[in-house]
Amino acid sequence: MSSSWPQTIISNLEMADQFRAYDFENDIQFQQGMASILSQNPAPDVLMNAKLFYFNRIAGVSLTPADIHSQSASESSSVTEDTPQTLTFAQLKDLIESGRTDEIPNNKPISGELNTAPPSVSLASARRKPWEKGEGTESNV
Amino acid sequence: MLPGPNFPPSVLQTPGFAHYSLAWSPFHSNRIALASSANFGLVGNGRLHIASMGPAQNPGAPPMLQCDKFFESQDGLYDVAWSEVHENHIVTASGDGSIRLWDIMLNNFAISAWQEHTREVFSLDWSNIKKDTFASSSWDGTVKIWTPDRPRSVVTLQAHHSCAYQALFSPHQPDVLATCSTDGTVKIFDLRTPSYAPTSNTFTNPMSAAVLTVPASGGEILSLDWNKYRSFTFATGSVDKMVKVWDCRMVNMNETNKVGGICELQLPGHEYAVRKVQWNPHRPDVLATASYDMTCRVWNTSSAANGPRLMHIHDPHTEFVVGCGWSLYEEGVLASCAWDGRLNVFRV
Numbered sequence: 001m002s003s004s005w006p007q008t009i010i011s012n013l014e015m016a017d018q019f020r021a022y023d024f025e026n027d028i029q030f031q032q033g034m035a036s037i038l039s040q041n042p043a044p045d046v047l048m049n050a051k052l053f054y055f056n057r058i059a060g061v062s063l064t065p066a067d068i069h070s071q072s073a074s075e076s077s078s079v080t081e082d083t084p085q086t087l088t089f090a091q092l093k094d095l096i097e098s099g100r101t102d103e104i105p106n107n108k109p110i111s112g113e114l115n116t117a118p119p120s121v122s123l124a125s126a127r128r129k130p131w132e133k134g135e136g137t138e139s140n141v
Numbered sequence: 142m143l144p145g146p147n148f149p150p151s152v153l154q155t156p157g158f159a160h161y162s163l164a165w166s167p168f169h170s171n172r173i174a175l176a177s178s179a180n181f182g183l184v185g186n187g188r189l190h191i192a193s194m195g196p197a198q199n200p201g202a203p204p205m206l207q208c209d210k211f212f213e214s215q216d217g218l219y220d221v222a223w224s225e226v227h228e229n230h231i232v233t234a235s236g237d238g239s240i241r242l243w244d245i246m247l248n249n250f251a252i253s254a255w256q257e258h259t260r261e262v263f264s265l266d267w268s269n270i271k272k273d274t275f276a277s278s279s280w281d282g283t284v285k286i287w288t289p290d291r292p293r294s295v296v297t298l299q300a301h302h303s304c305a306y307q308a309l310f311s312p313h314q315p316d317v318l319a320t321c322s323t324d325g326t327v328k329i330f331d332l333r334t335p336s337y338a339p340t341s342n343t344f345t346n347p348m349s350a351a352v353l354t355v356p357a358s359g360g361e362i363l364s365l366d367w368n369k370y371r372s373f374t375f376a377t378g379s380v381d382k383m384v385k386v387w388d389c390r391m392v393n394m395n396e397t398n399k400v401g402g403i404c405e406l407q408l409p410g411h412e413y414a415v416r417k418v419q420w421n422p423h424r425p426d427v428l429a430t431a432s433y434d435m436t437c438r439v440w441n442t443s444s445a446a447n448g449p450r451l452m453h454i455h456d457p458h459t460e461f462v463v464g465c466g467w468s469l470y471e472e473g474v475l476a477s478c479a480w481d482g483r484l485n486v487f488r489v
Contacts, residue, residue, distance in 0.1 A: 045156060049153075049207070066156070066482070068156075086156055086157050087180065096183065105157060105180070105185070106158070106179030106185045110214060113250055115244070115247050115249065115251060117247050117248075119244045120244050120246035122226065122227040123228070126272065127470070129369070129469065130369075130422045130472075131369035131422060
């Protein structure tokens with residue numbers, strides 16, 4: 001398939017290391033900003049985006065989540081536990097071909113059980129699609 | 142509101158999960174669902190992401206795109222379709238052949254699941270006319286019609302002998318559905334008259350009768366879309382890098398097994414396979430396409446046009462662009478999603 005996988009930039013790798021090492025927990029400005037815009041337990045990627053937005057502003061860089069998840073310059077791996085890892089296509093191919101599928105990330109058992117909670121009640125009425133605007137009544141043609 | 146063209150897109154990244162498809166909510170103008178798969182869909186879990194567009198973070202910046210919630214599945218997710226009757230319901234297509242219905246107000250688990258397809262389910266489409274009905278297509282070659290309240294499919298069409306990449310209801314005729322396939326054809330089926338084609342061997346290899354078969358490409362056809370304003374006109378995207386527009390008004394719904402279709406326009410330009418095509422819901426002559434060449438493009442398909450066909454190239458993605466979709470209620474706003482794990486929303 002494609003030979004062009006995401007590129008990594010060296011300087012961004014170094015900045016990514018600084019990002020990982022940054023003490024967000026004890027940065028009062030960051031924590032206050034977080035409290036004002038996000039819910040109590042934001043999804044991991046929402047949290048990551050917020051950290052990046054803040055870090056990029058104070059450090060004057062433009063890191064993307066891809067920079068943070070790619071291999072670090074100093075091989076340090078202080079990425080938070082619940083942040084999904086990303087392998088390159090080639091790394092993945094190696095793991096599959098050598099049978100080391102237990103090392104493949106995001107490959108965990110997920111229960112197929114059905115939800116027992118009562119479904120939500122629909123409150124919204126159907127909206128007419130743009131191409132239905134000219135039509136007199138309810139449905140079609 | 143998004144700023145005008147030439148502004149950077151709003152971006153949402155889903156690390157570790159490559160996108161396969163996106164769908165705008167038919168109820169909430171700013172809500173988008175994303176079907177995604179870990180490890181490029183080769184092995185591992187799937188995720189359904191529910192994203193929304195918020196206000197701009199600061200003046201001049203694009204509006205914030207955020208992930209409100211996600212649901213996990215055992216296998217990769219390849220497509221997603223919002224219910225047309227319940228604003229919180231959504232169906233997903235999975236690599237293990239299963240289809241799941243989710244209520245996005247609940248957590249963790251789906252509210253219904255169906256396991257009939259024997260290979261990857263690659264597309265889903267919720268009928269905008271018969272709003273209690275949706276269709277699935279699979280690499281097993283079949284198309285199935287479902288209603289959420291029944292435990293089994295309502296109809297199974299043996300549509301192709303190879304992968305059926307997409308099945309889509311006509312936006313104008315409630316019982317008409319088009320499919321596209323590895324075999325290079327687009328087929329139009331009339332669901333009111335299900336029968337088997339007389340030319341097929343009904344014992345070992347039965348094939349449902351199509352009202353029209355369009356030999357649309359020498360290679361695989363990965364995507365199609367019905368034009369919303371011109372009846373029986375559709376676009377195709379194929380592995381041969383071509384985008385084509387087809388006029389099939391000659392179709393006679395009282396006959397079956399016709400072969401035909403007039404190719405009224407060819408749009409060369411993509412450098413690799415074209416993975417997704419979608420007509421602008423507000424315009425009869427504007428088409429968006431997504432390609433493995435890492436771009437999403439917008440084309441002017443007007444027969445009166447003298448100028449360039451290509452209106453816009455969106456190229457910030459760094460991997461295969463696999464999905465694109467027009468905002469249903471904000472004209473000119475387009476979303477694209479890719480194997481780089483980025484959802485981009487921008488104005489064309």
